[in-house]
Amino acid sequence: MSDKEESVNVIVDLSHWEEGVDFKLAKEDGIQGVIHKATQGLKYIDLTYAERRKAAEEEGLMWGAYHFGVGENGKDQAEHFLETVGDNSQVLLALDIEENQNGKNITPEQAEDFVAKVHEETGRFPLIYGSAYFLEDFATPTLTKCPLWLAKWGAEPTLPVGWRNWILWQYTDGQTGPKPHEVEGIGACDRNKFNGTLEELRDFWIS
Incomplete structure (x- = not known):
């Protein structure tokens, strides 16, 4: 997909740090998709993940899951992630690559092993964040x-070197970046634009 003028601002990404989340109110405020932290490293599981997935899907929201990569075996991290997510046939999958303040950063080789395992198991390439x-x-x-x-x-x-376009753009962390920063039922949070129409977003989500 090329970088278009048309984009939709209907996605949030969350973790346990956001409290008191109400997906009914978020949907009424225009949110269509949620990407939630599922796992980190080899053992950590976000304890709000499963409950919030159920609540979001009951509201008809598209659901996504991300793994925070660390400097450990990439294949093992992918297996931990996929086991935690469970049925992923309707779930957007993503690998979060950023500074790990509590240990070693994930390396390119470990990220490649993660991606290869996810592709082997699901037939899809995860998003790289x-x-x-x-x-x-x-x-x-x-x-x-x-x-x-x-x-x-x-x-x-x-854009980073090597990528010719973006599919999702996290334009704010709820404080910095263009407005809007907040969502009803959530408050200030990470908000994301999709590079295309809402119909294209729905097709992409499960492709």
């Missing part, structure tokens, strides 16, 4: 096959 700065060492032939979920809290997206 990250900033242009942090992803500058991750522009490998395997990783650039993955759709880009760009983190850039500013007025315009900035």
Whole structure:
């Protein structure tokens, strides 16, 4: 998909850090999709993940899951992620690549192993989330096959080397970046634009 003028601002990404989430109110405020932290590293599971998935799907929201990558075996991280997610046939999958403040960062080789395992098990490439700065060492032939979920809290997206377009753009963390920052039923949070129409978003989500 090329970078178009047309985009839809209907996606949030969440983790246990957001409290008191009401998906009914969020949907009424225009949210169509939620990407939630599922796992990190080899053992960690976000304890709000399963309950919130059920609640979001009951409201008819599209559901996504992301794994926060760390400097451990990539295949093992992918297995932990997929086991936690369970049925992923309708779930958008993503690998979060950013600084790990509690240990070693994931390496490009570990990220490749993660992606390869997810592709082997699901037939799909996960999204790669990250900033242009942090992803500058991750522009490998395997990783650039993955759709880009760009983190850039500013007025315009900035692509990392190796990717020609973005599919999702996290334009705010709820404080920095263009407005709107908030969502009814959630409050200030990470908000994301999709590079296309709502119909294209629905097709992409389960492709």
